[in-house]
Amino acid sequence: MKATKYDDGTITYPGHPVGPDGGEPIEEIDLSEFTAEVVTWTTSTATPLGVRAPNHLAIVEFEVEGQPVRAIGQCTEPVEIGQTVRPVYVDELREPGAGIREPESQEWDGYRFEPV
Amino acid sequence: MDSVAIIGASMTEFGKREGWLRDLLVEAGLACLEDAGVEGHDLDHLYVSNMASGEFEGQTGVMNMLAHDLGALPVYTQRVDQTSSSGGSGVYAACQSIASGASELTMLVGGEKMTHRSTEESTDVIASITHPVEYKHGVTLPSFAGLTARYYLDKYDAPRESLAKVAVKNHRNGVDNPHAQFQKEVDLETVLGSPIVADPLRLYDFCPITDGSAALLFCPEEVASEYTDDYVVVSGVAGATDTHVVHERLDPSVMGGVVESGRQAFQMAGLEPDEIDVAELHDMFTILEFLQSEGLGFFEQGEGWKAIEEGRTDRDGELPVNTSGGLKSKGHPLGASGVAQVYEIYKQLIGDAGPRQVEAETGLTCNVGGFGNCVSTTIMEAGR
Numbered sequence: 001m002k003a004t005k006y007d008d009g010t011i012t013y014p015g016h017p018v019g020p021d022g023g024e025p026i027e028e029i030d031l032s033e034f035t036a037e038v039v040t041w042t043t044s045t046a047t048p049l050g051v052r053a054p055n056h057l058a059i060v061e062f063e064v065e066g067q068p069v070r071a072i073g074q075c076t077e078p079v080e081i082g083q084t085v086r087p088v089y090v091d092e093l094r095e096p097g098a099g100i101r102e103p104e105s106q107e108w109d110g111y112r113f114e115p116v
Numbered sequence: 117m118d119s120v121a122i123i124g125a126s127m128t129e130f131g132k133r134e135g136w137l138r139d140l141l142v143e144a145g146l147a148c149l150e151d152a153g154v155e156g157h158d159l160d161h162l163y164v165s166n167m168a169s170g171e172f173e174g175q176t177g178v179m180n181m182l183a184h185d186l187g188a189l190p191v192y193t194q195r196v197d198q199t200s201s202s203g204g205s206g207v208y209a210a211c212q213s214i215a216s217g218a219s220e221l222t223m224l225v226g227g228e229k230m231t232h233r234s235t236e237e238s239t240d241v242i243a244s245i246t247h248p249v250e251y252k253h254g255v256t257l258p259s260f261a262g263l264t265a266r267y268y269l270d271k272y273d274a275p276r277e278s279l280a281k282v283a284v285k286n287h288r289n290g291v292d293n294p295h296a297q298f299q300k301e302v303d304l305e306t307v308l309g310s311p312i313v314a315d316p317l318r319l320y321d322f323c324p325i326t327d328g329s330a331a332l333l334f335c336p337e338e339v340a341s342e343y344t345d346d347y348v349v350v351s352g353v354a355g356a357t358d359t360h361v362v363h364e365r366l367d368p369s370v371m372g373g374v375v376e377s378g379r380q381a382f383q384m385a386g387l388e389p390d391e392i393d394v395a396e397l398h399d400m401f402t403i404l405e406f407l408q409s410e411g412l413g414f415f416e417q418g419e420g421w422k423a424i425e426e427g428r429t430d431r432d433g434e435l436p437v438n439t440s441g442g443l444k445s446k447g448h449p450l451g452a453s454g455v456a457q458v459y460e461i462y463k464q465l466i467g468d469a470g471p472r473q474v475e476a477e478t479g480l481t482c483n484v485g486g487f488g489n490c491v492s493t494t495i496m497e498a499g500r
Contacts, residue, residue, distance in 0.1 A: 040264070041263065042259050042262030044262065046256070048239045051254030081267075100244050
């Protein structure tokens with residue numbers, strides 16, 4: 001779960017070839033070592049092919065080097081706004097190839113958020 | 117830009133249709149030509165707004181297909197894809213073609229054929245617009261809506277019922293639209309008791325999956341009266357883009373593309389939000405009507421929900437919103453929706469909206485792609 005720091009000090013997850021203010025990427029920061037706070041959440045029951053149902057999802061906010069860095073992801077269980085969570089590794093978040101996207105075009109492992 | 121007029125419009129019935137995309141585009145295209153009394157071979161440019169004909173139907177090259185079927189050869193033609201805002205960006209492209217002088221007569225036809233796919237398949241085709249870090253988590257457009265609705269209700273202390281009232285209002289409006297997919301009212305209890313799709317949003321907070329097509333005909337304003345006495349003028353049109361990764365936005369309750377495209381369109385038109393008489397907003401999800409009504413400046417940030425509670429956006433309110441029934445009731449055939457929004461404002465401004473008619477000299481449409489990723493705003497005024 002790699003965030004990208006740019007030469008102007010900004011940090012984003014995921015990283016981009018150019019930062020939000022035009023900065024150049026200079027460093028990767030592993031967010032899996034941090035805890036985060038839930039900004040908002042939903043439980044989706046109408047999920048696409050190859051996705052678990054229900055699918056608990058949250059936007060969370062990490063604090064990295066004094067600035068907020070947000071991420072979206074599945075949760076291990078229902079969460080609440082303001083709750084503290086930590087990333088836990090999952091080797092397959094949804095079934096590759098079940099949906100429209102070419103399986104080889106992206107990674108399918110990642111991190112779910114678990115209440116601390 | 118030189119002034120652009122809309123001199124003809126049409127739309128098919130929206131809903132579950134037997135025909136395929138080709139049939140729908142031809143139906144709307146021929147009806148639009150007939151509405152303005154012109155022939156296919158009169159067209160200089162022909163734009164087709166469509167998001168995913170290849171993914172849904174295995175049919176690509178739809179602009180070439182339509183140009184041939186309409187007898188419009190050797191017209192210049194182009195498919196415009198901006199996901200759910202393909203229609204609005206097609207309006208922008210059509211206006212530019214006239215304003216630049218490249219075309220004297222441009223037709224835009226938007227359409228999508230979706231209902232032959234299962235809900236799971238359609239959801240996945242639409243979710244394919246997401247970034248890989250979103251897609252691998254099974255994030256869908258409805259789940260973005262659930263995340264945003266919860267954030268909005270919590271941040272602004274808005275009641276859940278206010279979202280349901282958007283669905284009730286737009287279904288009520290759709291009753292009087294013969295082209296709408298759903299022409300029946302729903303009550304608050306039905307909305308609040310429907311199955312959860314993306315908590316806190318329920319089935320009736322979402323638009324349906326729809327087949328349909330709509331078309332518009334554009335020319336320079338100075339020659340519009342040669343075609344018809346009833347035309348409208350596009351006084352402002354603009355588009356803008358927000359982050360591809362939705363969680364990177366500073367405030368989840370603000371759609372930057374709505375704010376920026378609206379600001380530019382108002383500036384171009386020389387109008388203020390309180391000078392708009394009627395609006396069609398992209399209510400793919402009920403929460404989007406609040407976000408757009410605030411982002412466009414109709415209401416203060418965080419107060420869009422109060423407007424629906426007070427009836428200010430009802431058909432007889434100070435700013436009628438979605439007199440067509442909106443995407444919620446009328447349906448949302450992706451590439452057609454932005455075109456059909458303009459169709460409704462065109463009908464309102466020429467006084468041909470039947471039982472849906474409101475008093476209006478100015479109108480606005482806001483067409484949203486993705487979850488606010490790409491947005492087009494168009495402002496129109498009655499021709500004189």
